[in-house]
Amino acid sequence: MHLRDDRPGTCWPDTWSPNGGKPEPVDAGPRGTIVREVLEEVGLDEEAVPLTHLFTHTADGHLTYVFRGRWDGDPDTLTLTEGRALAFVDPKHLGNRPMSPLARYAALRGLATELEDTAHAEGVHDLVAGGLLVHEGQLLVVRRNRDDYLGGTWETPAGRLEPNESVIDALHREITEETGLAVAVDRYAGHFDYTNSRGRTSRQFVFTCTPEKPGPITLSEHDRYQWVRTLDELPPTTRELRSFLEQRWP
Template sequence: MTVISPEFVAGLAADAEAAGISGFVAAAVINHEGRVLLVRRNPDDYMGGLWEIPSGAVEAGETILDALHRETTEETGLTVDQVAGYVGHFDYQNSRGGTTRQFNFAVTVEKTEPVVLIEHDVHQWALPDELPEVSDAVRELITR
């Protein structure tokens, strides 16, 4: 894992911009007792029914780390205690046809329950070798 400094995160953003990436997403890999927290997209959403790690868009004027903290709380009701490390990124085509880069961070949370969902229909704590329907990129991220 990599030490997370504001300079490191700014470098991630600069590299993505230089590659022509238009959208940024911050994502939290939350592990608890050997399981990772997954949330399922609502059936009527883009990529509906797909399981994913808690994540969301970096808004204008916000750093990737600011978005990581905000989105984790918005999507799960959990509060990030510590960003333990950067675990890589992947790119995907977004609902507007552009390319989004998802920056993934291992985090710890103050408490693991209750998980309160607003944007997803269900959650689970999954073992890495027993994942539900996740994207190939998320599967690779969790199982490496």
């Protein structure tokens, strides 16, 4: 990513962003644009970094085509021609680095694709997105309805991916559906595997999230919720989730 200029008129000044830019008449479509931009901005051609289309983002009538690539060269050989700095950023640890919403989403979508590809390569195809919703040091847990599988068990908000849905999109959708809350994704916390109701292996990818507001909470798939400060306050949950939380939270 590169740190954008802070000159007046710069879009999202002084924030970190993937390389890219607007199309020019000489470009042969979105791929031609990104190939040219990467070459101009850091000096890498398509032979050095083969690029594949990751997703297309639509907002306010504007389309942004996001591509992914892999390069294992020496960062010191890159030539910065736009912006004020250049850095390789681990999408698992974006932290408070200033970024536009689209830049942060693109980084997380790239991470999600890597996670999904790894799971599939390991033979795990039932994928779940889950969130550790933390507010003022407290973790939100919810209780499964009594007539559900593992009814009465407490868990963190989570749900299965729908067809052609990314982990990040499923994460936001499931949290909103189950709690009514909108969240900002802070970081990737890890994953754990468990046996689901169909006797298959599910892999749950877990992200720490901060609610935009702590409430009101509207439950649609659970009958109770609770905020807990420590694992000692955690109500009965699954062995897999408790083990994960013991290692990753707080």
